[in-house]
Amino acid sequence: xxxxxxxxxxxxxxxxxxxxxxxxxxxxxxxxxxxxxxxxxxxxxxxxxxxxxxxxxxxxxxxxxx
Amino acid sequence: xxxxxxxxxxxxxxxxxxxxxxxxxxxxxxxxxxxxxxxxxxxxxxxxxxxxxxxxxxxxxxxxxxxxxxxxxxxxxxxxxxxxxxxxxxxxxxxxxxxxxxxxxxxxxxxxxxxxxxxxxxxxxxxxxxxxxxxxxxxxxxxxxxxxxxxxxxxxxxxxxxxxxxxxxxxxxxxxxxxxxxxxxxxxxxxxxxxxxxxxxxxxxxxxxxxxxxxxxxxxxxxxxxxxxxxxxxxxxxxxxxxxxxxxxxxxxxxxxxxxxxxxxxxxxxxxxxxxxxxxxxxxxxxxxxxxxxxxxxxxxxxxxxxxxxxxxxxxxxxxxxxxxxxxxxxxxxxxxxxxxxxxxxxxxxxxxxxxxxxxxxxxxxxxxxxxxxxxxxxxxxxxxxxxxxxxxxxxxxxxxxxxxxxxxxxxxxxxxxxxxxxxxxxxxxxxxxxxxxxxxxxxxxxxxxx
Numbered sequence: 129x130x131x132x133x134x135x136x137x138x139x140x141x142x143x144x145x146x147x148x149x150x151x152x153x154x155x156x157x158x159x160x161x162x163x164x165x166x167x168x169x170x171x172x173x174x175x176x177x178x179x180x181x182x183x184x185x186x187x188x189x190x191x192x193x194x
Numbered sequence: 195x196x197x198x199x200x201x202x203x204x205x206x207x208x209x210x211x212x213x214x215x216x217x218x219x220x221x222x223x224x225x226x227x228x229x230x231x232x233x234x235x236x237x238x239x240x241x242x243x244x245x246x247x248x249x250x251x252x253x254x255x256x257x258x259x260x261x262x263x264x265x266x267x268x269x270x271x272x273x274x275x276x277x278x279x280x281x282x283x284x285x286x287x288x289x290x291x292x293x294x295x296x297x298x299x300x301x302x303x304x305x306x307x308x309x310x311x312x313x314x315x316x317x318x319x320x321x322x323x324x325x326x327x328x329x330x331x332x333x334x335x336x337x338x339x340x341x342x343x344x345x346x347x348x349x350x351x352x353x354x355x356x357x358x359x360x361x362x363x364x365x366x367x368x369x370x371x372x373x374x375x376x377x378x379x380x381x382x383x384x385x386x387x388x389x390x391x392x393x394x395x396x397x398x399x400x401x402x403x404x405x406x407x408x409x410x411x412x413x414x415x416x417x418x419x420x421x422x423x424x425x426x427x428x429x430x431x432x433x434x435x436x437x438x439x440x441x442x443x444x445x446x447x448x449x450x451x452x453x454x455x456x457x458x459x460x461x462x463x464x465x466x467x468x469x470x471x472x473x474x475x476x477x478x479x480x481x482x483x484x485x486x487x488x489x490x491x492x493x494x495x496x497x498x499x500x501x502x503x504x505x506x507x508x509x510x511x512x513x514x515x516x517x518x519x520x521x522x523x524x525x526x527x528x529x530x531x532x533x534x535x536x537x538x539x540x541x542x543x544x545x546x547x548x549x550x551x552x553x554x555x556x557x558x559x560x561x562x563x564x565x566x567x568x569x570x571x572x573x574x575x576x577x578x579x580x581x582x583x584x585x586x587x588x589x590x591x592x593x594x595x596x597x598x599x600x601x602x603x604x605x606x607x608x609x610x611x612x613x614x615x616x617x618x619x620x621x622x623x624x625x626x627x628x629x630x631x632x633x634x635x636x637x638x639x640x641x642x643x644x645x
Contacts, residue, residue, distance in 0.1 A: 145294035148329030150362060150390030152400060154381075157389075159323045159414045163406065166413045 195254040196231065198245050203313045206293070207250065210315040215284030223303065224277055226310045229253045257308065258471070259494050259548070262538050263297040263334075264353035265520040265528055267504035268342040270307070271349050272430035273511070274300040275335035276423065277307040281315075282325070283419045286412055291318035295331035298357065302518055304492065305510040321405040323414035331422065332382055334359035339429045340378055341365060348500040350521050355531060362386040378425050447556065447595050452631040456555075456587075457485070459629045459638050463585060464489035469550035473579055475524050476557030480506035480517065483553075487515040491551070498523035524557075524575070525565035542578075551583035552576055555638075559589040559596045562607065569610070569618050577622040582643055584623060588615045590635035612637060620644075 199207050210216055210228070219225040231239075231251040240249060263271060274297045282292050292314050299311035325331075337360040341347040345368055352360055365383040366374060374384045393400055406414070448456065460482055469491050474483045477495035479502065486493050487510075495517055497503050503519045510517040522528060527541035554576060561567045576584050589596050591607045600607065616639075619625065623641035630637040 145296070145327050145330045146358065147324075147326045147401065148333070148362075148386065149393035149400070150386035150388070151329035151332060152324070153389045153393040154386045155324055155328050155418070156400075156404075158418070159404075162414045162417045163323070163410055165417070166410050 195256045196239065197228075197252045197254060197312070198240075198243070199250045199252060199313065200246070201248050204250065206313045206316050207252075209290050209317055210312045213285060213288055213290055213315060215281060215288060215290075216315065218284070219277075219281065219309070223306055224280075224308055226254050226257075226301075226308055226312065228312050252312065254310070257301050257303050257310075258492055259518055260301050260544060261518065261520055262353070262528065262531070263338075264350045264531075265522055265541070266297075266302075266349050267500045267507055267519065267521055268339055268349060269430070269504040269507045269511075270302065270519075271297060271335060272339060272426055273307045275331075275339070275426045275430075277309055278331065278335070279419055279423045279426070281309060282327075283416065283423075285315060286318075286415055286419070289318055289320060290315055291325065291415075292316075292327055295327035296334045296357075296359075297353075298334075304516045304518055305507060305514075319403060319405075320408040321411050322403050323406050323411040324404055325415055325418060328418065328422075330358070332386075333361060336378070336382055336422070336425055336429065337362070337365050339426065340382065341368065342500075343429050344369070344373065344379075348521065350500070350528075354528065357532070363390065378429060382425070448631070449633070452634050452636075455629065455631050456638060459640075460485055460553075460555075460585065461489075463583075463640055464491070467551075467583065469583060471549045472551045472553065473545065473549040474553045474555075475579075476554065476560065477506065477519070478502060478556070480509065480519065482555055483517050483519070484509070484515060486551075486553070487517050491516070493517045494545075494549070495519045496522040496524060525561055525567060546578045547581055549579060550581055551585065552580040554584070554586040556587055556589070556636075558587060559593070559599065562610075563596065563599045569615065570621070573618055573622055577643055580643055584639075584641040584643070586619075586639050586641065588612060588637045588639060590637075593635035596635070615639075 216225050220227055229252065231253050236251045239245075239251060240247065245251075263274075266274070277300060278292070278295050282295070285291055293316045294311070294314055299309060299314055301308050301310050338347070338349055338352045341352065341360055342349070347368075362383040365379065366387040369379055369383065373379055464486060468489055469486070472483075472486045472491040472493045474480070474486065474493060474495040477483050477497050480495050483493045483495040483506065493516060495503075495506060497506075497519075498521065500521045503521045506517065506519040509515070510519060522541055530536065530540040530543065531538045554572075558569075558572060561572050562569060576586065590612065591597070591600070591604060591610050596607075597604065616625065619639065619641060622644055624644055626640040626642055628637055628639045
């Protein structure tokens with residue numbers, strides 16, 4: 129059996145991972161554009177059922193006029 | 195294998211234990227199982243190791259042979275990257291994340307990647323669209339894969355002594371001006387390099403947590419993980435060749451009859467003795483590793499050529515073979531690395547005395563001629579590596595391949611002959627049986643370690 133684990137006042141320091149600098153800024157820039165895509169998709173999903181409802185309403189009124 | 199977890203790590207451990215994604219992957223064998231120890235034996239162990247009472251002890255499965263990224267072919271690095279992304283993606287929906295993303299969090303059980311850093315899982319701020327481990331993932335998975343694909347820089351050349359992999363600036367400097375502007379280098383090396391100076395100018399403000407709507411943050415993170423996965427798959431779809439990958443076809447060392455006699459000799463021994471664990475030194479295509487795995491052995495297969503080892507890994511993964519193929523030159527094996535050379539033990543520390551059997555087929559002449567290792571030293575190493583069996587191929591200096599690699603310096607090995615070999619062998623082993631291949635200067639020896 130092998131055991132490991134050393135009590136150390138600086139233990140929390142082990143949790144660090146370097147987030148980079150240029151890479152982090154690029155991630156933030158990318159997040160902005162992906163965020164725009166998020167809103168665009170939300171908007172597209174919002175108008176889509178209304179578009180479908182409008183089309184079915186048109187189809188119903190066409191049927192009645194025959 | 196027992197791990198002690200101290201109070202600062204307990205929230206992460208709780209997140210790990212509560213995660214459905216972790217449970218699902220653990221059931222598939224891709225996350226190391228962790229059992230909390232709370233019995234009397236655990237309390238005694240804490241006393242023995244002078245651990246505080248509030249430390250928690252976890253028991254883990256002991257993986258048979260730990261290996262490190264500098265011993266992996268690129269295919270294994272890509273598999274480790276995919277597992278990391280599987281975890282990161284699955285944890286997102288549970289409000290969790292990975293606080294780091296490095297191949298040192300992964301070990302291999304045969305050809306299966308296993309995530310072992312149980313404290314890497316942490317609760318995620320729901321509104322934060324930034325994955326803080328993203329840059330580490332790029333440095334330690336993506337950029338080394340890109341460097342292999344475009345510059346033939348193997349993982350052993352990246353990770354030995356460089357735990358943090360390759361920076362965007364490193365890869366940017368290696369690239370031509372045109373290549374810098376093309377994907378994937380454009381997004382993962384060039385633009386981060388260009389932005390690096392601007393980001394330094396922003397100072398600590400750059401690292402402040404962001405706050406977005408939770409569903410937007412999740413959408414951004416999920417998109418980012420998907421594009422990383424796409425990048426790993428597009429970079430990882432390589433089938434490199436090397437000097438050795440087609441060598442057996444272009445420079446055959448055996449006739450069909452000789453090959454058949456050699457295979458029969460090896461198969462007979464495997465069928466009789468069925469070693470549980472086997473080290474194949476200089477495995478080349480891995481043909482004999484596959485034979486050993488088929489006979490029930492857990493195999494570690496070594497070769498210095500990353501392209502060959504990568505092909506063997508793909509075969510082992512596709513056919514579910516119990517083979518762990520590693521890029522190791524037994525003449526220059528991986529050193530101990532990390533802080534005070536104590537974090538990652540050397541290959542020989544991990545390997546000596548760990549195998550029931552060692553194969554050294556068609557490798558002795560390379561060690562003696564190219565690597566200039568004396569015969570006695572090779573046999574001493576073999577005796578240290580194996581607990582019992584050694585199957586070694588003696589190649590006489592009259593052999594055509596031997597003559598080719600000695601390059602006109604035959605006098606250096608003029609005194610090497612079969613009887614001298616047998617005499618040297620019997621310092622550490624006893625000869626069980628031998629077979630000279632038909633019409634050949636090559637003899638197989640089956641040996642057992644002397645008590």
